[in-house]
Amino acid sequence: MLPDVQNAPIVELAEWLETAxxxxxxxxxxxxxxxxxxxxFGFHAMQAGLPQLDALRANRMPFKGYVGPARPAVPLRSRWNAFVQAELDALPFETQSLDLLVLPHTLEYSADPHRVLREAERVLIPEGRLVITGFNxxxxxxxLPGQSRPFLPGSVQPLSPVRLKDWLKLLSFEVDQGRFGAYVPACRTEKWLRRYAFMERAGARWWPVCGGLYVVAAIKRTATLRLIGPSWKKAKAPPRAAVVAAPRTGLHHGRDAA
Incomplete structure (x- = not known):
């Protein structure tokens, strides 16, 4: 069992997810x-953390699993073929064994988010897909300045999309798509959240990178290797002898002259 101190931020996020x-x-x-x-497409898809989201619901791979610092609640376990309890910065999977890995808010609750990304790069096959969600x-x-209390859970450490893309690039990931959402103000009741719902469309048009949430999908690229053999040099052909034109003599074919 992992120490409770590591699970505390996850519990705090789970409680926040039950609010409006x-x-x-x-x-x-x-x-x-x-x-x-x-x-x-592929064979093995894995969700790392946040069992409140069914991140693989729309995927059609034959195996869909879950890994996290704590086991998902019993009513949620039917979403996956299997689940394993482990630290997300030391995934218990073989190198290049997963086709798809989803990290829902995983980086924001890790002591070393870059290490988590390195593990994601290790376990994904070449051309494998990585999907990340986070708070912007x-x-x-x-x-925001002047807030009497933080709107997001106090233990969350939001990772900016710009920094995330830089890290992904360093690990040879190519960002395939990104989406922003939750442009509504930081309202704590469902009534006011719905009242400001019109800002979703306006925000996507006028300030697209300022949504409260983002989803980033990236593909693991692997440089193509080209085998370079020894640079054998072809043996040079011996120089051909120069053809010299012989001068004509006084000899004639046929009968000799008298």
Missing amino acids: PGRYALEWEQARLDDAVSDV PWSLWGR
Whole structure:
């Protein structure tokens, strides 16, 4: 069993997801994840953390598993073929064994998010797909000056999409698509969240990178190797003898002259 101190932030997020803004976030992310994983093919798909989201619901791979610091609640376990309890910065999977890996808010609750990404790169096959969700610090849901109390869970450490893309690039991932959402103000009741719902369409048009949530999908690229053998040099052919034109003599073919 992993220490309770490691699970405390996850528990805090789970409690926040039961609030009105938490349910709003789950609804938006579930729809975006369905779009992101529906056309990803292969054999093995894995969700790392946040069992409140059914991140692989729309995927059609034969094996769909779950890994996290704690086991998912019994009513949720039927979503996956199998689940394993493990630390997400040391995934218990073979190298290049997964076709799809989803990290829903996983990086924001890790002591070393870059290490988690390195593990994701290790376990994914070449051309495998990585999908990440997170809170956007540059949004109305971020930690704004003057807030009496934080809108997001206090233990969350939002990772900006710009930094995330830089890290992915360093690990040879190519960002395939990205979506932002939750442009509504930091309202704590469902009534006001729905009242400001019109801002979703306006935000996507006028300030597209300022949504409170984001989903990023990336593909693991592997440089093509080209075998370079020894540079054998072909033996040079011996130089051909120069053809010299012989001068004509006074000899004539046929009968000799008298």
